[in-house]
Amino acid sequence: MDINNISYHRNSNLLSAKPNSDDGITIIHCSDIHLGAEIPFLKHNDAKKRRHEIMTTFRKITEMCNEKAVDLLIIAGDLFENHGIDLSIINTAKRYLADIPNTIVAICGGNHDYLSADCPLSDNDWSDNVFIFGKELQYVEFPNMKLRLWGTSFTRTYIETPIFDSIQVPFDSYTNILVMHGDLLLKENQISRYNPITLEQLGKSKMDYVALGHIHLTTPIQKVEDTYYAYSGCPEGHGFDEQGKKGIYFGTIAKNKVDLQFIPISQRMLIETNVDISGCYSDDEALSKIKDFINKTFGDTYMENFYKITLVGLTNERYRPNVQYIQSILSEIVFYIDVLNASLPNIDFDSISKEFSLKGIFVKNMLNRIDRCNDSFEKENLKDALYIGLNAFEKEVAPLDN
Numbered sequence: 086m087d088i089n090n091i092s093y094h095r096n097s098n099l100l101s102a103k104p105n106s107d108d109g110i111t112i113i114h115c116s117d118i119h120l121g122a123e124i125p126f127l128k129h130n131d132a133k134k135r136r137h138e139i140m141t142t143f144r145k146i147t148e149m150c151n152e153k154a155v156d157l158l159i160i161a162g163d164l165f166e167n168h169g170i171d172l173s174i175i176n177t178a179k180r181y182l183a184d185i186p187n188t189i190v191a192i193c194g195g196n197h198d199y200l201s202a203d204c205p206l207s208d209n210d211w212s213d214n215v216f217i218f219g220k221e222l223q224y225v226e227f228p229n230m231k232l233r234l235w236g237t238s239f240t241r242t243y244i245e246t247p248i249f250d251s252i253q254v255p256f257d258s259y260t261n262i263l264v265m266h267g268d269l270l271l272k273e274n275q276i277s278r279y280n281p282i283t284l285e286q287l288g289k290s291k292m293d294y295v296a297l298g299h300i301h302l303t304t305p306i307q308k309v310e311d312t313y314y315a316y317s318g319c320p321e322g323h324g325f326d327e328q329g330k331k332g333i334y335f336g337t338i339a340k341n342k343v344d345l346q347f348i349p350i351s352q353r354m355l356i357e358t359n360v361d362i363s364g365c366y367s368d369d370e371a372l373s374k375i376k377d378f379i380n381k382t383f384g385d386t387y388m389e390n391f392y393k394i395t396l397v398g399l400t401n402e403r404y405r406p407n408v409q410y411i412q413s414i415l416s417e418i419v420f421y422i423d424v425l426n427a428s429l430p431n432i433d434f435d436s437i438s439k440e441f442s443l444k445g446i447f448v449k450n451m452l453n454r455i456d457r458c459n460d461s462f463e464k465e466n467l468k469d470a471l472y473i474g475l476n477a478f479e480k481e482v483a484p485l486d487n
Contacts, residue, residue, distance in 0.1 A: 109339030116161035116298030117319040121170030161298025162195025162266025183212035194238030195266040236264035313343040363398030399431035
């Protein structure tokens, strides 16, 4: 298929006949769903389950369109992880969107599912309510709704030159919404290979709302000149750089008015945190502290989350956490967990430094070096060396070697 000839479906009488409402257009703004994505740190069965969960979350979004009579569903890029995903995933996504015939679906291709001959977005069997933006910036109008949708798609992975420099929004009563995948540049001299967008461009566009995709972090609804804009973020996290609650924006947009609320929708959260095990003298006591912490902090659904936990604090001087054992026990309770150890034994170094022994001499010399050191990074290395050296005297280097 020639991607230059991709065009909108223009034959949906049902949609074009939808009356305009004084309350505005009801929308859902989502992006970066990445259907078919592999989760590299999960084992095969858990990875398969997670892919299914991401599809289920997409289904929740489409069901919400029917339940709340959503006029417009925006998918601002990267609906699919890549062009080579399983055909069943593509067909399921098409079916879910066909199941919401009263909702306009506006999709732009992102850097992962950019338009090409083998891209699912280039298929010609999408339902009539689905509008896929092409290579060039273009728009489609719904006169009875007084709605004008603008957008364009990636046609390759990297786009160093902005896709749009100027947009001439007609001066009329239409609500204008732009669907765009790319990097919003907020710092001076910032560059990007993913369709760089400036605040100046957004302000000059005179759009009522710019629905952004590509950044997986949800941003507040913000405004530059008369244009509102936001990233919805991804509805499901894919790695520990995408922590916390994930979801969509839902609400209404009218001429010069945007009223959108963030709706959490993810089935699991990814959480990276420290747990203080100070005073612990056994793995069982450390386990009790960890379970109590995540239960109290993350509530009744704490078992559903992904965790990367680092143990910190000062433990009993004879105790070294067995992270492999602790992780194995917690893995039976929560969906996924990775445990690291940064705790240290609570040792009276001053007393040891006064001992008339090789260990005492070692500790005294190390304490002097630490005291004289002015470099914070080197000082931390010296402290680590002090603990490792003490463990060597006890022939226990391995348990701290993580």
